[in-house]
Amino acid sequence: MxxxxxxxxxxxxxxxxxxxxxxxxxxxxxxxxxxxxxxxxxxxxxxxxxxxxxxxxxxTLDDLLVAALTSVADAYTERIRTIIDSDEDKLLGLAELLAESAGPGRERALAERELSTLAARRPALRPVARRWRDNVAELARTQTDDQDAIETLVALSDGLCAAILLGDREADPAHLRTLLSNALSTH
Amino acid sequence: MxxxxxxxxxxxxxxxxxxxxxxxxxxxxxxxxxxxxxxxxxxxxxxxxxxxxxxxxxxTLDDLLVAALTSVADAYTERIRTIIDSDEDKLLGLAELLAESAGPGRERALAERELSTLAARRPALRPVARRWRDNVAELARTQTDDQDAIETLVALSDGLCAAILLGDREADPAHLRTLLSNALSTH
DNA sequence: CAACAAGTTGTACTACGGTACAAGTAGTAC
DNA sequence: GTACTACTTGTACCGTAGTACAACTTGTTG
CATH class of the missing domain: 1.10.10 (Arc Repressor Mutant, subunit A)
Structure with a gap:
């Protein structure tokens, strides 16, 4: 056996x-x-x-791209879930995640971002990309009930957006946390 | 003659x-x-x-893409210059420009954004894309001397970034102006 | 070892796309 | 009208890429 x-x-x-x-x-x-x-x-x-x-x-190529996107999305999801399940400051956890995307993991984050951008054109990739976003939204929902605020947080957590916002500057999680918090309180 | x-x-x-x-x-x-x-x-x-x-x-294809990108960049540049030369609230002018990119001109803005994203891969497009950014930076320089703040403003004015941040919600220029102002005062 | 399935390779067909080019059309000058 | 030049077209060559497929290798079972 x-x-x-x-x-x-x-x-x-x-x-x-x-x-x-x-x-x-x-x-x-x-x-x-x-x-x-x-x-x-x-x-x-x-x-x-x-x-x-x-x-x-x-x-097919789609199979390959879906697998690649799924792979990175799964890894991301696992980290999100860790943050949600922890008792720490969840917003700070997200900020740290973003800081990493803009710092040491910048190159990788851009690659991930390219894949998820491709989802806009390749229907096959859309479900995976959507699931990715849903996970962040779930994390956001632990912070507020305001749907608009949740969407803003999801948008802010976008890798490329963060990378652009941060530029090449040092990514300070605490500072990022303030940004996220502000985004939430705007509504 | x-x-x-x-x-x-x-x-x-x-x-x-x-x-x-x-x-x-x-x-x-x-x-x-x-x-x-x-x-x-x-x-x-x-x-x-x-x-x-x-x-x-x-x-060549590059010629075509450069021409297309130049075309939209020139149009954008002209609008930026109008804002700079005016006596009105420059920050509000930029906010209105962004609001348009997220509203009626959203589709077009995304197309422009795709082109400038392509610049990261096609060396021929880079000079045009850089010029585009420089124009926004020049506008930003009328508001502050802080280089970091200028870069943040340039990043915020990024079409795609704005589109993501705004989502499908109504783009209120006044609200956007507040966002931009906050970005400047963060530093 | 024989049988079988998973894994692996080389080859080829087809479509698409960048580019060259020769030939043709039309507007302009003399 | 003739020469000239800008403009326009059809055709073809070549490389790349998606995909199919048959043959071959290797590991596993009995």
Missing amino acids: AGEQSAVDGRKVRGVRRKAQIIDATLTVVHRDGAAGVTHRTVAKEAGITASLTLYYFA | AGEQSAVDGRKVRGVRRKAQIIDATLTVVHRDGAAGVTHRTVAKEAGITASLTLYYFA
Whole structure:
């Protein structure tokens, strides 16, 4: 039983790892060449495998992009949930998350942002992008009941928006928290 | 003399009008299919002419994109200059400009924004995009000497950022002005 | 080892898009 | 009208990319 299972699992694990590897390569390409640079071939080259193999795991480009976006959205969701479940200052938690996007994780955040921007054009990506936003909205709802304020907070938490607002300056979580708080109290 | 000139001018005018027509079509395509949807053929089809003709006026895609971006940047620049030269409340003028981008001109603003986003990937577009920002910075400089504050204002005036911040809500220039003013006083 | 499934590769077909180019049209000057 | 130039078109070449597919390799089971 255990042997039988672990054998099957062994293959599955390999497949999962390949998928993860391909998704990683995809994000690297997005980061380097933009979302428009993502093709079966560029991703394969980046991953050091053949284009056919990316097709074996992701039949179409949409599949690949959805997987990549889902991957980053899931990671983001997990962090959001940690913030929601904690007893700390939730607004400060969000501010820290944003600060990271504008600081050390800036490049990665821009790549993520490119993907979610692409969602506006690729219908297949929309559900994932929506889910992403919903998660932030849920966090916002722990702070206020004002729908407008929630939307503002979601908008402010937008990675690119934050990156633009912050520019290359030091991202001070405390300062960011003030900004978010102001946004909430405006309504 | 006058006849000779007007003859030459007549041809030139036709050429200029064609160029304008092609640029218009380009913006329409950007708005409808995104910047990635811009090709010689799609633009030509949109304009109702042959692809060869777009090539006659814009030898490469970059030429076409630069022209399109320049076109919208020039229009924007002119409006900025009007604000700077006026004796009215300059901050309110900028707020009105932004309100328009989030309201009736939202679609167009998004198209413009897509183009300037593309500038991050296409080196040829960068000078134009930079000039665009510089114009807003110049306007900001009439309000404060704080370099950080100027950058914040420039960031806030970013079309997409404003669109996101405002969402689908009514864009009240007075409210926007408060936001801008707050941004300035934060520093 | 034989059978089988997962994983992997190379090759090819097709469509699209950038670009070149030769040929044709039309307006203008002499 | 003739020459000239701007304008316009159709056609074609080439590279890239999405996708299909058949063959091959490798690991697993019995």
